[in-house]
Amino acid sequence: MPRQRKGVPGVDPKHLIKEAAQLLPDPPRRAFLRGGASLGAVAFLAGCDVIDGASAENALRAISRFNDRAQALLFNPNRLAPVFPESAITRPFPFNAYYAEDDAPDVDGKSYALKVGGLVQEKKSWTLPELYALPQEKQITRHVCVEGWSAIGSWSGARLSDFLARVGADTNAKFINFVCAEGYWSSLDMPTAMQPQTQMTFKFADQTLPRSYGFPMKIRVPTKLGFKNPKHVIEMVVTNDYPGGYWENQGYNWFSGL
Amino acid sequence: MATSAAVASSSQAKHPDGRVIHPLWVRVTHWINALAMIVMIGSGWQIYNASPIFNFEFPEQATIGGWLAGGIMWHFAAMWLLVANGFVYLVLGLSTGRFKRKLLPIRPREVIADIKAALTFRLSHEDLSVYNSVQRILYLGVILAAIVIVLSGLSIWKPVQLQELTLIFGGYDNARIVHFLAMSAIAAFLVIHVVLAILVPKSLRAMVIGR
Structure with a gap:
């Protein structure tokens, strides 16, 4: 089970603020490839022949736009989100x-x-x-x-x-x-x-x-x-x-x- | 046709003098899967860290993506590779009869005997074309874990559009836990798998050149 923090599983206000800070990108090191030393082949598969942050990020953003279209196709406007008591x-x-x-x-x-x-x-x-x-x-x-x-x-x-x-x-x-x-x-x-x-x-x-x-x-x-x-x-x-x-x-x- | 060639070479694997242990389709899907899995796990750890389910976080150096948005981008890019490749692997594994031939039957008595032999380093690897019971149960287990991780992942990604699937996993929050546990199983498999491949280098060679 997740740890219980103040009644909301997995959520602690202090933690959230910390996480919100982490959400912010760090411009000097928009390191989309950080920790990804072994990812050369991914860049290759994503259509890049150079392994640098910018081209990898461009490829990832292109895939993200593809994912927008895929999700739009999957979206059923008559499908209701579950409701609760x-x-x-x-x-x-x-x-x-x-x-x-x-x-x-x-x-x-x-x-x-x-x-x-x-x-x-x-x-x-x-x-x-x-x-x-x-x-x-x-x-x-x-x-x-x-x-x-x-x-x-x-x-x-x-x-x-x-x-x-x-x-x-x-x-x-x-x-x-x-x-x-x-x-x-x-x-x-x-x-x-x-x-x-x-x-x-x-x-x-x-x-x-x-x-x-x-x-x-x-x-x-x-x-x-x-x-x-x-x-x-x-x-x-x-x-x-x-x-x-x-x-x-x-x-x-x-x-x-x- | 690639498929008929693959079928032909996999049937050769039955004969010791045929020498081909892993047909090309197995090797190609294996290495694509290895890459996709590593990206999925590393980026998944990045996403996990944004709101940990348990009382720990993954070291930042072990994560992929740099920050949450980067992790998500990698995760939802590599998922296509993982699923497409996994689909090809499952279809060929079933249609060529390779799964049935290599992974079945699994008999508890043999599993116990083979685990004992493995722990005392007496498990034979003379014939790489025949999987021992420990291998069979691990390979079958990791295939099942991969199916569970994809389905639980879909139910986290689309808890409205695929709400029936999410319900099967006990709702959104539970699906996250299932997704995490399936990752843990795959990561544990990966550690054992890599250690054993290093201990028996010819098995690594077979997965690269086929024999």
């Missing part, structure tokens, strides 16, 4: 970000306005009361982190697909990009955005989304890894231009579907 909720639900919990963005709910742009008919900003008036539903699903740990949480909010219909979004567009208050961003493929459990989340465990979990709105995507569930979202843009993402641009697989 209230008793399965992980308490306390772990905080995880690339910043410490105390540094989480502090968004003012009164002046908050969600900007909706790109390929939509109704380009306007949405205040919190307007957003809260949307029909809401609750889901209890598993959040899976790219680090490997998972936790079950309860999120309530509006279906993103309903909202996209309401604002007249071009659902033939390829991507939706989400921009966060502090500058983080991540994007979804349209089939995932239309999946019925993809949610504009306003509540965690029936309470207004707390600051550390992404007040006032996060995008909950139970069919994606955690880093593709952006918090403190202030803008969404429907687009055909690949928007990438904060972690995705640094080497994490873009599709990252579950």
Whole structure:
């Protein structure tokens, strides 16, 4: 069994912060080949004839893009993520970000306005009361982190697909990009955005989304890894231009579907 | 056809004067698998370290990828190689009858006798074309571990799209543990396998040049 740390298997807040620091790439030694002295043949198989970090990384990024396409093919938009009973909720639900919990963005709910742009008919900003008036539903699903740990949480909010219909979004567009208050961003493929459990989340465990979990709105995507569930979202843009993402641009697989 | 040539050479392995112990397809898939497995294990250790299941981490020098994203990139690149190569190996192993001929039968009494002989360094390696019971059980075991590691890996990778498979492994968190245990079994096999290959160098030669 995994070691039990404060009720969440495999998760300790202190450890998480340490790990979050480890997540950050170390630019002087983006050593994709580190520890891989015997990997010449891999580079060969990946189509490189020189063993240096740059060409290996290019080959790996090309394979990662291939993996995006493979995962898109495997993705069934009607396939629902498993749901769980209230008793399965992980308490306390772990905080995880690339910043410490105390540094989480502090968004003012009164002046908050969600900007909706790109390929939509109704380009306007949405205040919190307007957003809260949307029909809401609750889901209890598993959040899976790219680090490997998972936790079950309860999120309530509006279906993103309903909202996209309401604002007249071009659902033939390829991507939706989400921009966060502090500058983080991540994007979804349209089939995932239309999946019925993809949610504009306003509540965690029936309470207004707390600051550390992404007040006032996060995008909950139970069919994606955690880093593709952006918090403190202030803008969404429907687009055909690949928007990438904060972690995705640094080497994490873009599709990252579950 | 490569396949018919492979079948022909594997049937030769039955005759001591035929001399071919490992047909070409076995040697090629063996070394591709060795490479894919090493990359999968090293990058898997990198991924493990991001959120350890047990109370230890792997030394950074033993991991591949430099950081989590690099480890994931290597892991999800080498997986195609591992699975494609493993598929070819299983299809040929079954269709040529090599698995049945070389790995079966496994009789408990012979396994015990051969383990005793192995531990006292009295196990014969005169005829490399015939596997002793210890070899049979280890080779069959590692093939099964490889199947388990691929299936548990798929259930960690796609716990929504392949949720029935994930359920078979007892859910996402348990599938991670199964994946880890299968890796441990393969890594343990690898250590024994390499030590024995060094102790019996002609077995290494046979896996390179076939005889």
